[in-house]
Amino acid sequence: MSAAWETVIGLETHVQLATVSKMFCGCSTRFGDPPNTNVCPVCLGLPGALPVPNERAIALAVRAAVALTCTVQHRSVFARKNYFYPDLPKGYQISQYDRPLATGGALTFVAPERGVVRAGIVRVHVEEDAGKSLHDRFPRATAVDLNRAGVPLIEIVTEPDFRSPQEARAYLLTLKQVLQYVGVSDCDMEKGSLRVDANVSIRRPGSTALGVKCEVKNINAFSYVEKALTAERDRQIALVEGGGAVTQATMLYDSKTNTVRHQRSKEESKDYRYFPEPDLPPLVLTPEWIAEQQGTLPELPATKRERFVSQYALSPQDAGVLTAERAVADYYESVVHAGAEPKAAANWVMGEVLADANAHQETLRVPAASLAGLIALVKGGTLSNQGAKKVFAEVAARGGDPRTVAEALGVVQVADTGLLAQWVEAVVGAHPAEAARFKGGEAKLMAFFVGQVMKASKGKADPKAAPALLEERLNR
Amino acid sequence: MSEIEALAAAKATATRLSKVKRLNALLTPATAVRKALLAQAKAAHPSGVLYGMPVAVKDNICTLEFPTTCASKILEGFQSPYEATVITKLKAAGALIAGKTNLDEFAMGSSTEHSAFGRVLHPLDRTRVPGGSSGGSAALVAAGAVPAALGSETGGSVRQPAAFCGVVGIKPTYGRVSRSGLVAFGSSLDQVSVLGRSVHDAARVLSVISGRDARDNTCEDRDPLRLPTVPERLEGFVIGIPKEYFPVDLHPGVRRACDRAIRALKELGAAVRDVSLPHTGFAIPTYYVIAPAEASSNLARFDGVRYGNRADGVTTLAELYRRTRGAGFGPEVRRRILVGTYVLSSGYYDAYYRKAQQMRALLAQDFRNVFDRGVDLIFTPTTPTTAFKAGERTKDPVAMYLADCFTAPANLTGLPAMSLPIGRVKGLPVGGQLIGQPFLEDDMIEAAYALERAIPAAEEA
Numbered sequence: 001m002s003a004a005w006e007t008v009i010g011l012e013t014h015v016q017l018a019t020v021s022k023m024f025c026g027c028s029t030r031f032g033d034p035p036n037t038n039v040c041p042v043c044l045g046l047p048g049a050l051p052v053p054n055e056r057a058i059a060l061a062v063r064a065a066v067a068l069t070c071t072v073q074h075r076s077v078f079a080r081k082n083y084f085y086p087d088l089p090k091g092y093q094i095s096q097y098d099r100p101l102a103t104g105g106a107l108t109f110v111a112p113e114r115g116v117v118r119a120g121i122v123r124v125h126v127e128e129d130a131g132k133s134l135h136d137r138f139p140r141a142t143a144v145d146l147n148r149a150g151v152p153l154i155e156i157v158t159e160p161d162f163r164s165p166q167e168a169r170a171y172l173l174t175l176k177q178v179l180q181y182v183g184v185s186d187c188d189m190e191k192g193s194l195r196v197d198a199n200v201s202i203r204r205p206g207s208t209a210l211g212v213k214c215e216v217k218n219i220n221a222f223s224y225v226e227k228a229l230t231a232e233r234d235r236q237i238a239l240v241e242g243g244g245a246v247t248q249a250t251m252l253y254d255s256k257t258n259t260v261r262h263q264r265s266k267e268e269s270k271d272y273r274y275f276p277e278p279d280l281p282p283l284v285l286t287p288e289w290i291a292e293q294q295g296t297l298p299e300l301p302a303t304k305r306e307r308f309v310s311q312y313a314l315s316p317q318d319a320g321v322l323t324a325e326r327a328v329a330d331y332y333e334s335v336v337h338a339g340a341e342p343k344a345a346a347n348w349v350m351g352e353v354l355a356d357a358n359a360h361q362e363t364l365r366v367p368a369a370s371l372a373g374l375i376a377l378v379k380g381g382t383l384s385n386q387g388a389k390k391v392f393a394e395v396a397a398r399g400g401d402p403r404t405v406a407e408a409l410g411v412v413q414v415a416d417t418g419l420l421a422q423w424v425e426a427v428v429g430a431h432p433a434e435a436a437r438f439k440g441g442e443a444k445l446m447a448f449f450v451g452q453v454m455k456a457s458k459g460k461a462d463p464k465a466a467p468a469l470l471e472e473r474l475n476r
Numbered sequence: 477m478s479e480i481e482a483l484a485a486a487k488a489t490a491t492r493l494s495k496v497k498r499l500n501a502l503l504t505p506a507t508a509v510r511k512a513l514l515a516q517a518k519a520a521h522p523s524g525v526l527y528g529m530p531v532a533v534k535d536n537i538c539t540l541e542f543p544t545t546c547a548s549k550i551l552e553g554f555q556s557p558y559e560a561t562v563i564t565k566l567k568a569a570g571a572l573i574a575g576k577t578n579l580d581e582f583a584m585g586s587s588t589e590h591s592a593f594g595r596v597l598h599p600l601d602r603t604r605v606p607g608g609s610s611g612g613s614a615a616l617v618a619a620g621a622v623p624a625a626l627g628s629e630t631g632g633s634v635r636q637p638a639a640f641c642g643v644v645g646i647k648p649t650y651g652r653v654s655r656s657g658l659v660a661f662g663s664s665l666d667q668v669s670v671l672g673r674s675v676h677d678a679a680r681v682l683s684v685i686s687g688r689d690a691r692d693n694t695c696e697d698r699d700p701l702r703l704p705t706v707p708e709r710l711e712g713f714v715i716g717i718p719k720e721y722f723p724v725d726l727h728p729g730v731r732r733a734c735d736r737a738i739r740a741l742k743e744l745g746a747a748v749r750d751v752s753l754p755h756t757g758f759a760i761p762t763y764y765v766i767a768p769a770e771a772s773s774n775l776a777r778f779d780g781v782r783y784g785n786r787a788d789g790v791t792t793l794a795e796l797y798r799r800t801r802g803a804g805f806g807p808e809v810r811r812r813i814l815v816g817t818y819v820l821s822s823g824y825y826d827a828y829y830r831k832a833q834q835m836r837a838l839l840a841q842d843f844r845n846v847f848d849r850g851v852d853l854i855f856t857p858t859t860p861t862t863a864f865k866a867g868e869r870t871k872d873p874v875a876m877y878l879a880d881c882f883t884a885p886a887n888l889t890g891l892p893a894m895s896l897p898i899g900r901v902k903g904l905p906v907g908g909q910l911i912g913q914p915f916l917e918d919d920m921i922e923a924a925y926a927l928e929r930a931i932p933a934a935e936e937a
Contacts (some may be wrong), residue, residue: 023833041556041557041558044782045777045782046556046557046558046783047538047544047546047551047554047556047659047660047777047778048537048538048544048560048655048656048657048658048660049558049654049656049657050655050691050692050693050694051693052690052691052692052693080773082772082773082776082820084776084779084797086779086781086793089776089777089781089782090776091773091776091777092773144781155570254619255749269820271821273772273773273817273820273821273822273825275769275770275773275820275825276769278662278663278664278694279660279693279694280662280693280694281694295572365583383759404835443633
């Protein structure tokens with residue numbers, strides 16, 4: 001693609017808050033239930049029904065805002081966004097408009113080309129979701145499922161701070177990580193609990209003015225973020241280089257064809273007739289309550305990563321892997337706290353533990369204390385690395401104390417010199433030529449003999465104890 | 477009252493209601509009302525403070541016993557799956573829901589002529605209107621069919637018909653009564669309100685329906701209203717008379733009746749003081765920006781998608797909305813939706829909606845200034861005229877809107893206000909209005925008790 005153009009991207013991300021009930025009524029937010037079963041007069045928009053805010057949703061929204069270093073407003077105002085659509089029961093969505101919950105934050109992330117980038121957060125506001133229109137369920141008819149209507153969302157709006165589709169994706173992954181850490185959302189794009197719209201424009205490098213932007217919608221999987229934004233960027237560049245000009249419009253991404261198509265122009269855009277929601281008094285949050293929410297925030301991924309590097313002497317890469325998910329980071333620290341050496345624990349968690357979790361629905365099947373015990377057995381020479389891996393697999397599958405399991409599996413290493421001496425004697429006797437060459441100065445054959453001893457012992461011999469005995473026997 | 481007496485009361489009510497059928501005040505068929513009244517009388521709890529008392533309910537308040545239509549074709553036959561909090565409270569107090577009353581469609585009107593189910597007749601003169609929008613409730617109380625009825629107010633829809641029909645109407649402070657189950661018109665103005673044949677009947681029903689409700693965030697966390705005792709005198713009360721409510725062109729009969737009421741207040745020992753509420757003249761224009769704005773949004777849900785009536789044979793989404801709403805709403809409702817949509821539109825919001833909100837704040841400040849100077853209550857005429865002729869104002873919306881010029885300020889400011897009969901002019905009732913301070917309905921009711929006893933309201937003023 002032409003280096004003559006700089007891409008400028010800003011993102012609007014909708015994130016479903018991890019509440020049990022909806023934003024303004026008591027209905028369940030559970031995903032995947034039969035259509036129109038989690039509904040009541042409020043979320044159906046029945047005549048006379050009134051919204052009552054979900055305090056838990058407000059608390060989660062505030063936590064997200066604080067994690068993004070925003071200023072939480074002590075007074076914010078719900079507003080009605082008016083438009084007609086069959087999956088919008090009241091004919092308006094309760095959102096926030098000119099007085100959002102929080103403003104002016106930032107999220108720092110690592111961009112593939114530019115390194116550490118600070119993305120400005122313009123605002124975070126609370127709103128309710130609409131229902132779902134199902135166009136492919138019945139022939140020549142649209143069905144409406146209102147289970148999702150009224151589910152709590154926050155919208156996070158960034159400054160136009162991204163310079164490539166890759167950066168936009170990197171930001172989203174970091175945002176997802178932070179929100180998952182804070183427990184605000186599961187951020188599952190496939191279930192619709194994280195949705196993103198992007199504003200894309202192009203300009204000449206060095207220019208500070210913003211070009212005419214187009215909004216890209218319908219990016220419904222993480223894997224489409226880069227593709228959709230690249231398609232829009234390429235469309236704009238081709239347009240301008242062909243002598244045309246970008247006109248403000250909303251574009252829809254089609255993942256099947258990997259193209260964007262025109263949905264509506266600025267002139268056709270809806271007038272939402274926002275006005276303050278008269279059914280809800282302004283949302284007033286006391287500084288104490290906001291501080292309380294801030295106090296519940298866990299250590300955020302970036303801070304944790306830095307601490308892992310300094311506290312456990314890990315490489316930044318390893319610390320990154322270990323802190324990618326809060327559950328894994330917490331698990332790693334538990335293993336260390338249970339007495340395991342930090343580096344060994346890191347290797348185990350990044351290796352066996354993550355592989356096992358990967359294969360078993362992300363569950364951490366071996367208790368941290370058991371893993372610490374296992375690591376201690378290796379360190380003490382009771383288990384070889386190979387033996388320990390067998391024990392790990394067994395403990396993961398069926399549980400149990402690592403030492404007991406090791407004994408049952410017969411993989412405990414033998415440091416007993418009597419038994420070891422018998423294996424050494426047998427191995428040296430079976431390989432007279434090699435023994436002679438060793439005696440003649442080929443010291444590197446020690447590895448061969450240790451290997452033979454391990455083989456003869458079926459892995460039970462302590463590889464650390466064997467060389468001394470072999471040395472003595474061979475040099476006799 | 478015993479269960480037998482309650483059953484007898486239920487039967488007598490059903491009979492009285494069927495006798496005033498010609499008023500077209502009740503939307504529920506007589507047989508359905510009789511059946512429901514008897515069933516409720518059997519089920520009602522005898523310890524309730526309103527045990528056996530029949531209360532008719534405006535048909536924009538959701539009930540399980542009867543459909544809720546808002547006198548609109550779009551909701552004809554609509555059965556709510558839940559009931560309004562005020563209905564639950566009435567039933568818990570032993571009251572009997574005596575059917576649903578006619579109204580201006582979605583409570584938009586001042587004469588109950590804008591009903592999809594025909595106009596309501598004035599009980600004393602069938603050529604005249606009973607006022608509105610709670611005209612059905614007012615007419616039934618005035619005709620003696622029920623001792624009390626629920627109405628709703630957005631700009632005077634209970635006080636104005638109460639004045640026209642010669643009954644008592646109380647609009648509580650905004651937030652005193654739950655709006656849950658009241659079909660919204662102008663959410664920041666709407667309050668369930670009460671009509672009664674006497675101050676006491678209206679006040680005790682208000683007391684029962686008032687108080688906190690977890691289903692309405694705008695309902696204040698307060699205990700139910702406590703009724704004052706009937707006072708002998710009104711010594712210590714300072715009553716303000718705002719000059720803006722007595723313009724030179726005020727109906728002379730209305731003026732006479734008010735003068736007589738003011739004399740009565742003085743004779744009862746109240747201190748009467750001239751006051752000024754300078755922004756009063758802006759109340760109607762302000763009201764007719766804010767109420768339609770909120771209505772345009774509140775009525776968006778009537779789209780034929782989930783409930784209510786849907787136009788047949790539509791092929792596109794735009795057609796579904798256009799034809800369902802075009803056929804389902806009457807002309808006055810359509811007018812207000814259009815006005816409301818316009819004033820909220822991008823480019824017009826600041827000129828209309830924002831300005832109206834600013835004026836609303838000035839109106840509230842007017843009242844605060846008066847109350848801050850030691851005035852306890854304000855007394856005014858409820859309406860500039862007595863009940864007008866049917867058809868007289870239907871072609872002139874502005875003339876119709878001006879019927880609410882003395883009542884709308886209390887809605888815009890959230891203040892409690894009530895109307896009580898203060899005499900007649902050529903046989904037609906005149907209403908006097910008391911406006912109180914926020915959540916001090918008890919003071920207002922106390923003064924009304926005394927005034928009610930002091931004035932021969934059934935006589936010519």
